[in-house]
Amino acid sequence: MADIDNDGDLDLFYGDDEGYIRLYVRGDEGELSLSGNVEADEEVIDMSDRAAPELTDWDLDGDLDMVVGSSIGIVTLFINDGSAEEYHFTNSGTIYEGDQEIWLGSETVTSFGDLDGDGKRDLIVGSVFGEIWFYPNTGENNDPVFGAGIHLQDEDGEISHGYAGYPRPKLVDWEGDGDLDIVTGWISPSILLYINPTDHVVQDGYNERPTSFRIISNYPEPFNGTTMLQFETDRFSSAQLKILDLNGRAHKFMNLGILNPGQQRMTLDMHGMSCGKYIIKLETANYSVSKTVTLIK
Helix, strand or coil, rough: EEEECCCCCCCCEEECCCCCCCEECCCCCCCCEEEEEEEECEEECCCCCEEEEEEEEEECCCCCCEEEECCCEEEEEEEECCCCCCCCCCEEECCCCCCCCCCCCCEEEEEECCCCCCCCCCCECCCCCCCCCCEECCECCCCCCEEECECCCCCCEEECCCCCCCCCCECCCCCCCCCCEEEECCCCCEEEEECCCCHHHHCCCCCCCCCCCEEEEEECCCCCCCEEEEEEEEECEEEEEEECCCCCCCCEEEEEEEECCCCEEEEEEECCCEEEEEEECCCEECCEEEEEECCCC
């Protein structure tokens, strides 16, 4: 799920068993409609079999790019050289670990985030062999380059779900403690959680949660239609803002691009939304802060 057209709601990217990626765009009433197969370089993307797309702002330029796993065991990067409102993907080739192409046999599925806490987003990949591999980012945050893969371990040794285990890992801050954990499905009808203890991160150099990552205030409060939101961060980071109701349903989604360190201000326009309380959630790849606001007429 990703807001590919930057209209404040989430659209659906679906990788099918034939290797195509189907885009379902969300309409004004919340309905999803098939837009067609996703293209790159003016041709339909064909990953041979079982495409597994992951949407992320790879180069931190404010729009969504796409990392795609597949049945042939590689990971392919598609850069959006269009805009946040109108995507245009270019096939940037397969992703490498050092000077070798990442290849994990079959059924690769990716997730992207700062697993080792060094401030740069890393890559993890699950595959048909049942393993989860970690590729540390040795480049820049807006231009990732990956070192040799590391087979991730838990307290019992190297993580392995067995051949044809099909792990589907995702990086999430499960505990809200500032580091990323792993949630994964696999061929068994269960979901596994791997907690990342801060004193056992994959590499040295763990950074603490930003000392100033917070929503300061909104004014006026309560408000009629619009309010000025003030927030603060102490580091460069790509961020997004969500407006949720108290049941957790998303009403708006905004890609804020790269935030500069310091205090920021933005106007929230909530005209056309029903009166009541809403949750404003500000998120980066690793962190999330929230504030409740009240819309009146």
